[in-house]
Amino acid sequence: MSFQEMNTSSSEAHADYSALIQEDRIHGSLYTSEAVFKDEMQRIFREGWVYVAHESEIPNRGDFVRRRIAGDPVVVIRAADERINVFVNRCAHRGNLLCAEDRGSTRAIVCKYHGWAYDLQGDLVDVPYPAGLTADRKGLGLTKLARIDQYRGFYFASFNENVMPLMEHLGKSAALIDRACEMSPTGKLKLNGGWVQHRFKSNWKMLPENDVDGYHVSFVHPSFAEAIRTRYDEAALLQSEEDLVSEARYWGMGHTEIDFSKAYKSVLGWFGCDEKRYPEYVANMVKSYGDEGARKRMTMGPPHACIFPNLFLAEGNIGMFEPISPTECIHWHTPMQLENVEQGVNDRFKRQSEGAMGPAAFLLADDAVIAERAQEAFGQSGGWLDLSRGMEREHEEDGVMVGHLTDELTNRGFWHHYRTVMAPAPKPARIVKAA
Amino acid sequence: MNVSVEERLEIEEFLALEARFADESRYSDWEALVDDDMVYWVPTAEGAILPPGDKISIIFDNRQRVATRIRQLNTGKRHSQVPASPMVRTQTNFLIEATSADTYTVFCTQILYEYRIQSTRELATWPARVEYRLRRHGDGLKMCFKGVYLVSASDALPGLPFII
Numbered sequence: 089m090s091f092q093e094m095n096t097s098s099s100e101a102h103a104d105y106s107a108l109i110q111e112d113r114i115h116g117s118l119y120t121s122e123a124v125f126k127d128e129m130q131r132i133f134r135e136g137w138v139y140v141a142h143e144s145e146i147p148n149r150g151d152f153v154r155r156r157i158a159g160d161p162v163v164v165i166r167a168a169d170e171r172i173n174v175f176v177n178r179c180a181h182r183g184n185l186l187c188a189e190d191r192g193s194t195r196a197i198v199c200k201y202h203g204w205a206y207d208l209q210g211d212l213v214d215v216p217y218p219a220g221l222t223a224d225r226k227g228l229g230l231t232k233l234a235r236i237d238q239y240r241g242f243y244f245a246s247f248n249e250n251v252m253p254l255m256e257h258l259g260k261s262a263a264l265i266d267r268a269c270e271m272s273p274t275g276k277l278k279l280n281g282g283w284v285q286h287r288f289k290s291n292w293k294m295l296p297e298n299d300v301d302g303y304h305v306s307f308v309h310p311s312f313a314e315a316i317r318t319r320y321d322e323a324a325l326l327q328s329e330e331d332l333v334s335e336a337r338y339w340g341m342g343h344t345e346i347d348f349s350k351a352y353k354s355v356l357g358w359f360g361c362d363e364k365r366y367p368e369y370v371a372n373m374v375k376s377y378g379d380e381g382a383r384k385r386m387t388m389g390p391p392h393a394c395i396f397p398n399l400f401l402a403e404g405n406i407g408m409f410e411p412i413s414p415t416e417c418i419h420w421h422t423p424m425q426l427e428n429v430e431q432g433v434n435d436r437f438k439r440q441s442e443g444a445m446g447p448a449a450f451l452l453a454d455d456a457v458i459a460e461r462a463q464e465a466f467g468q469s470g471g472w473l474d475l476s477r478g479m480e481r482e483h484e485e486d487g488v489m490v491g492h493l494t495d496e497l498t499n500r501g502f503w504h505h506y507r508t509v510m511a512p513a514p515k516p517a518r519i520v521k522a523a
Numbered sequence: 524m525n526v527s528v529e530e531r532l533e534i535e536e537f538l539a540l541e542a543r544f545a546d547e548s549r550y551s552d553w554e555a556l557v558d559d560d561m562v563y564w565v566p567t568a569e570g571a572i573l574p575p576g577d578k579i580s581i582i583f584d585n586r587q588r589v590a591t592r593i594r595q596l597n598t599g600k601r602h603s604q605v606p607a608s609p610m611v612r613t614q615t616n617f618l619i620e621a622t623s624a625d626t627y628t629v630f631c632t633q634i635l636y637e638y639r640i641q642s643t644r645e646l647a648t649w650p651a652r653v654e655y656r657l658r659r660h661g662d663g664l665k666m667c668f669k670g671v672y673l674v675s676a677s678d679a680l681p682g683l684p685f686i687i
Contacts, residue, residue: 190677281578281579282578283567283579284567286681287679287681289642289645289681310598310600311600311602314600315591315595316591316595418679423579435576438576438578439576439583442579442580442581442582442583446579446581447581447681447683447684448565448582448682448683450591450592450595453683456682457602458602464642464643
């Protein structure tokens with residue numbers, strides 16, 4: 089970037105989001121424009137809450153995982169039993185990458201370049217040849233994300249110290265996280281089954297859109313439906329419009345769901361088996377939630393929902409969406425693993441995960457190509473995309489908007505929230521821009 | 524145990540045929556080379572150093588799931604392989620060991636070029652080490668294990684819906 093470009097960038101025109109996002113249609117340039125992408129990274133991924141990691145990924149003091157937020161590398165590290173910090177993965181001295189490994193455990197964070205050492209709170213605690221450094225070390229700590237909070241072990245972070253409380257951002261959708269956690273008899277998940285990352289040459293928003301689009305299933309996945317009988321036959325595939333009982337739901341704040349649970353009639357039916365298969369799991373669930381509560385949870389199964397902007401509660405998986413550029417993103421997933429259940433249950437989650445998710449899977453491989461073809465079709469001009477399906481038949485239940493499985497209720501919800509975030513009412517904001 | 528020159532030729536020819544069927548997306552011909560206890564494994568870097576299945580894999584197929592994979596490709600409606608990626612692969616550096624009177628282990632290197640004709644129209648390169656376990660039957664060799672250890676297994680990968 090030239091000096092002149094730097095000077096003009098602060099005053100450059102932003103897209104007119106109110107015009108590009110209408111009640112029943114959106115403009116394709118939202119998937120292709122560099123300026124839009126830049127705004128998204130600032131307004132959604134820096135100023136809002138983003139999901140960064142689950143507590144079980146870093147169970148012990150000093151455990152860390154690397155992630156990226158809005159293109160910046162961060163380290164999510166456990167500093168104490170009940171404290172997790174998120175730092176920009178960059179030395180305060182000469183900007184070198186501090187943690188080069190994807191995950192690990194450490195007692196201190198030491199830069200490989202000049203040996204500056206930070207403790208797990210991000211404070212500078214040691215420099216080689218200390219006599220030469222007369223500056224105040226307090227000002228030379230790591231850049232910590234301004235806000236970190238968690239809900240049931242799901243950690244979120246924001247660069248914006250004035251971001252709304254996490255529970256306000258999650259709103260009613262906290263019930264979806266509850267539903268995921270309460271598949272476990274202890275209410276706790278253990279995300280230790282490993283991650284697979286799937287690269288899409290498409291805009292990142294196609295992930296939260298398509299992942300809760302109940303309309304495409306019969307058309308993108310007919311090869312899956314023909315090759316194997318699964319729980320999705322009843323819930324999403326081999327039914328006429330009138331017979332599909334699964335629902336699309338909009339939970340507010342950009343959080344969306346397709347709910348298959350009305351199609352599931354028996355305990356563990358969603359898991360492709362019955363309750364006799366895992367008697368210990370069923371018994372422990374009954375012990376924790378009572379007979380009725382356990383049967384309800386084990387019949388409904390885990391949620392299929394996107395928590396705005398980047399967390400995917402993907403039935404037996406937990407997923408993340410990582411934007412790379414306007415035309416590239418990464419779909420991450422790890423299998424849901426439950427605390428205190430027989431190994432067979434967790435192994436089954438892993439094998440189902442491999443079947444459904446990732447570059448070679450029976451489902452996601454085809455979704456990715458469809459997304460890449462959409463990106464190709466947008467070209468440079470984009471054109472308008474219709475989002476009107478089902479506007480006439482959506483209705484409210486307990487503050488949640490509900491529609492037919494095949495309706496675009498979820499995508500309308502996503503986009504209308506996106507418009508609110510991207511074109512906010514003008515107000516002074518103090519944003520940490522140090523990163 | 525060492526193998527004879529004749530055995531080595533037979534095994535290299537078998538693997539060349541396997542590579543050809545995979546390159547040409549001849550799914551059922553490829554499946555005919557698979558034994559009843561086949562395991563087809565493409566691990567992540569994290570999972571590759573652990574027993575198969577400990578961590579989730581990119582591919583971890585038992586025989587039944589191999590059959591599902593082939594059935595799905597054979598529908599002709601698997602969008603991610605319609606049309607099928609044109610591919611060519613070379614295998615080299617064969618280290619062949621007889622593990623019993625009728626079984627062999629083969630380690631080799633593989634470079635696969637895949638043209639993503641159905642989507643981005645980019646040329647993807649898939650360098651990997653490959654491990655086979657082969658078993659001799661009355662009518663020839665069959666695969667009971669194929670492990671493909673991708674050089675880029677720690678990274679985000681594009682679609683891998685073909686036979687690697």
